[in-house]
Amino acid sequence: MAAVLRRSCRVLRSISHFQWRSQHTKASHKHEPGLGYSFELTEQQKEFQATARKFAREEVIPVAAEHDKTGAYPVALIKRAWELGLMNTHIPQSCGGLGLGSFDACLITEELAYGCTGFQTAAEANSLGQMPVVIAGNNQQQKKYLGRMTEEPIMCAYCVTEPGAGSDVAGIKTKAEKKGDEYIINGQKMWITNGGKANWYFLLARSDPDPKAPASKAFTGFIVEADSPGVQIGKKELNMGQRCSDTRGIVFEDVKVPKENVLIGEGAGFKIAMGAFDRTRPAVAAGAIGLAQRALDEATKYALQRKTFGKLLVEHQGVSFLLAEMAMKVALGRLSYQRAAWEIDAGHRNTFYASIAKAYAGDIANQVASDAVQIFGGNGYNSEYPVEKLMRDAKIYQIYEGTAQIQRLIIAREHIGKYTS
Amino acid sequence: MAELRALVAVKRVIDFAVKIRVKPDKTGVVTDGVKHSMNPFCEIAVEEAVRLKEKKLVKEIIAVSCGPVQCQETIRTALAMGADRGIHVEVPAAEAERMGPLQVARVLAKLAEREKVDLVLLGKQAIDDDCNQTGQMTAGLLDWPQGTFASQVTLEGDKLKVEREIDGGLETLRLKLPAVVTADLRLNEPRYATLPNIMKAKKKKVEVIKAGDLGVDMSSKLTVVSVEDPPQRVAGVKVENTEDLVAKLKEIGRI
Numbered sequence: 018m019a020a021v022l023r024r025s026c027r028v029l030r031s032i033s034h035f036q037w038r039s040q041h042t043k044a045s046h047k048h049e050p051g052l053g054y055s056f057e058l059t060e061q062q063k064e065f066q067a068t069a070r071k072f073a074r075e076e077v078i079p080v081a082a083e084h085d086k087t088g089a090y091p092v093a094l095i096k097r098a099w100e101l102g103l104m105n106t107h108i109p110q111s112c113g114g115l116g117l118g119s120f121d122a123c124l125i126t127e128e129l130a131y132g133c134t135g136f137q138t139a140a141e142a143n144s145l146g147q148m149p150v151v152i153a154g155n156n157q158q159q160k161k162y163l164g165r166m167t168e169e170p171i172m173c174a175y176c177v178t179e180p181g182a183g184s185d186v187a188g189i190k191t192k193a194e195k196k197g198d199e200y201i202i203n204g205q206k207m208w209i210t211n212g213g214k215a216n217w218y219f220l221l222a223r224s225d226p227d228p229k230a231p232a233s234k235a236f237t238g239f240i241v242e243a244d245s246p247g248v249q250i251g252k253k254e255l256n257m258g259q260r261c262s263d264t265r266g267i268v269f270e271d272v273k274v275p276k277e278n279v280l281i282g283e284g285a286g287f288k289i290a291m292g293a294f295d296r297t298r299p300a301v302a303a304g305a306i307g308l309a310q311r312a313l314d315e316a317t318k319y320a321l322q323r324k325t326f327g328k329l330l331v332e333h334q335g336v337s338f339l340l341a342e343m344a345m346k347v348a349l350g351r352l353s354y355q356r357a358a359w360e361i362d363a364g365h366r367n368t369f370y371a372s373i374a375k376a377y378a379g380d381i382a383n384q385v386a387s388d389a390v391q392i393f394g395g396n397g398y399n400s401e402y403p404v405e406k407l408m409r410d411a412k413i414y415q416i417y418e419g420t421a422q423i424q425r426l427i428i429a430r431e432h433i434g435k436y437t438s
Numbered sequence: 439m440a441e442l443r444a445l446v447a448v449k450r451v452i453d454f455a456v457k458i459r460v461k462p463d464k465t466g467v468v469t470d471g472v473k474h475s476m477n478p479f480c481e482i483a484v485e486e487a488v489r490l491k492e493k494k495l496v497k498e499i500i501a502v503s504c505g506p507v508q509c510q511e512t513i514r515t516a517l518a519m520g521a522d523r524g525i526h527v528e529v530p531a532a533e534a535e536r537m538g539p540l541q542v543a544r545v546l547a548k549l550a551e552r553e554k555v556d557l558v559l560l561g562k563q564a565i566d567d568d569c570n571q572t573g574q575m576t577a578g579l580l581d582w583p584q585g586t587f588a589s590q591v592t593l594e595g596d597k598l599k600v601e602r603e604i605d606g607g608l609e610t611l612r613l614k615l616p617a618v619v620t621a622d623l624r625l626n627e628p629r630y631a632t633l634p635n636i637m638k639a640k641k642k643k644v645e646v647i648k649a650g651d652l653g654v655d656m657s658s659k660l661t662v663v664s665v666e667d668p669p670q671r672v673a674g675v676k677v678e679n680t681e682d683l684v685a686k687l688k689e690i691g692r693i
Binding site: 060061064065068071072099100102103106115119125376 | 509514515518630631632633634635636639640
């Protein structure tokens with residue numbers, strides 16, 4: 018018991034919110050000595066990126082519009098991505114995964130998002146759902162639940178948000194009551210990506226009924242099998258964008274979860290849930306950048322073909338300046354998620370950079386997509402052209418995985434904290 | 439079965455999607471900083487070897503490339519697709535520019551003998567020089583049968599049935615192993631390098647040797663005199679009737 022607690026404390030310390038930096042010797046091989054910073058990808062990273070890019074351009078793009086129109090879940094694409102090793106990249110090698118860090122995952126995510134963010138969100142939700150188990154699961158839990166993901170292309174989901182609580186995670190009401198060797202879960206979750214397709218969920222529930230209990234002790238993280246009796250999956254929600262992604266409400270009515278499925282221990286849930294975000298936030302930013310890059314490419318290609326007032330659109334400074342600003346935003350957004358991913362891979366606490374990356378990338382993705390529609394003009398508004406989908410898809414990047422406002426709260430806290438501590 | 443060993447030759451060429459530019463001194467094309475990748479027909483050859491291995495007809499696939507140090511990237515791609523090990527025949531960049539099919543064929547012939555392979559697979563031609571000679575020359579030097587422009591390869595005991603795409607249609611040959619086969623476009627669809635295979639490829643061995651170590655003479659009797667862009671297409675002239683046509687042709691001295 019003491020050993021478990023010691024190990025779990027070690028895990029929690031590296032993901033906790035106070036200013037302690039863990040020293041990691043593994044980081045050094047990633048960057049060249051002498052110049053300090055390196056903007057060069059390794060050979061392996063270039064190869065990973067090439068495979069992801071080829072898959073996105075050749076297999077995702079041709080079917081993305083159809084999936085958006087019908088809302089059909091991209092089963093074939095998921096299967097292909099899984100076969101190519103593009104999914105579940107964080108799963109440790111001991112469970113049959115590649116054990117890649119955040120940076121490599123971000124490279125892949127940006128390429129997939131370029132193809133279709135609806136598909137990419139469905140794939141990314143796996144990473145989010147698995148992350149609590151990757152960072153806090155014990156050997157049996159990892160072997161069982163992560164092992165499953167590498168054996169066949171199945172999905173998982175991250176169940177935290179509720180109809181009454183999104184940003185205010187500490188305000189969730191789903192209850193977990195201990196009864197003998199089990200916990201009984203009761204409550205309602207909402208906006209769960211892969212809700213209707215998941216094989217298992219990471220679920221956060223309130224295990225301490227005392228309303229005065231602090232957030233750091235009141236919640237517990239569970240792994241819940243999706244076919245558990247009492248799990249009622251709602252209808253597929255019709256959203257503005259990323260339409261092929263499966264988003265649902267889920268009701269948990271007297272769902273029994275064995276105590277073996279508790280992550281770390283009772284009361285450890287909040288930190289686990291937040292710690293997962295530190296690793297997945299850079300990838301969400303990367304997804305937004307992939308979308309923005311696509312919007313930029315489509316707009317630029319269009320501007321090189323379309324003529325008005327006797328010259329190509331690009332030859333009009335109004336348009337070329339618009340493209341220049343779009344290019345600035347995409348380049349900067351990319352640098353920011355790369356920094357955030359590099360920091361967490363180097364063993365540093367990356368909260369500051371991860372929030373900056375996510376906030377910035379979400380905002381610029383919306384701006385760039387909207388500008389792309391503008392450059393296409395009337396055609397841009399129409400569904401025969403690819404950019405209106407990008408604009409609809411982009412909006413969620415300012416909302417999920419921490420809203421634009423929450424990111425600003427975090428950045429303010431981190432920033433001001435540097436001056437006051 | 440599974441006693442056969444295959445040697446697959448792969449060439450690093452300028453990527454097919456790149457716009458080629460001729461160097462101002464007309465000695466060649468610009469290669470500095472230009473994206474390179476594995477010759478598409480070589481990819482098809484590697485894919486065929488890997489499929490034969492998956493069918494348990496081939497036991498070991500050796501990928502080989504001749505050229506400067508960057509060739510190792512191309513070998514790694516072959517390893518990521520499923521080749522077992524690689525051989526890089528190192529040729530310094532300056533010499534590599536003068537290296538042609540005959541020199542490469544000499545290397546491949548020596549390697550085929552050294553490694554005691556049963557099958558040599560290559561792409562039918564490289565997209566940079568379009569020679570379509572290396573496979574044929576290799577077979578000639580080894581005195582082995584050859585099946586070129588293969589669109590289907592089937593192993594039948596110790597014989598290889600090769601269906602070839604020729605101008606008149608399809609020709610089927612039966613070759614006694616060991617043999618040389620060159621891959622044509624419709625032989626197969628090359629696989630992606632999956633991420634797990636890219637990682638595994640890093641652990642596979644790549645032996646680096648020099649052409650001299652094999653006792654191969656890399657000298658060439660050919661020199662490139664000049665490389666130029668194809669002439670710019672000049673606009674045509676429209677004429678009203680046959681009298682005008684004849685007059686114009688006489689004018690420019692064509693008749």
